Amino acid sequence: MSESFMMPKILVIDDNRLLSCVVCSILEREGHSVVLARDGLEGLAKFRAELPDLVITDMLMPGLGGAGTIVEMRQEAPDTPHESPHFEKPWL
Secondary structure, eight states, rough: OOOOOOEEEEEESOOOHHHHHHHHHHHHHTTOOOEEEEHHHHHHHHHHHHHHSSEOSSSSSSSSHHHHHHHHHHHHHHSSOOOTTTOOTTTO
16 A cells, blocks of 8 residues: 655745635645744744744734744754745845
8 A cells, every 4th residue: 555645734924814814725725734823923933833844934024024034944944945936135
C-alpha cells in the first residue's frame, strides 16, 4: 500500500478578514491544514507554536507588518527556505 501523504500546514497572516477567509477557504478545500493569524505578532506566536511548512503574509498591516514578521521568522529559523517573488527588498 502507498504511504499517506501529509498536506503542508500553511500559516496565513492577514488583517483583512474577508481576504483571509477566502484564502483559507481555498487552501482548506485543497486539503491543507490552515492556521490563521490577524497580525504580525499573532503570526509570530503561531509560527513558533505550529511550525508551519509555508507562511503567506500580508505586507501592509498595522503594528508589526509583513516585512518585520518575515525578518523575525528568518532570525529564528535562518535555514528555512524563503521565496519573495513580488518584493526585491534587502530585508526579505
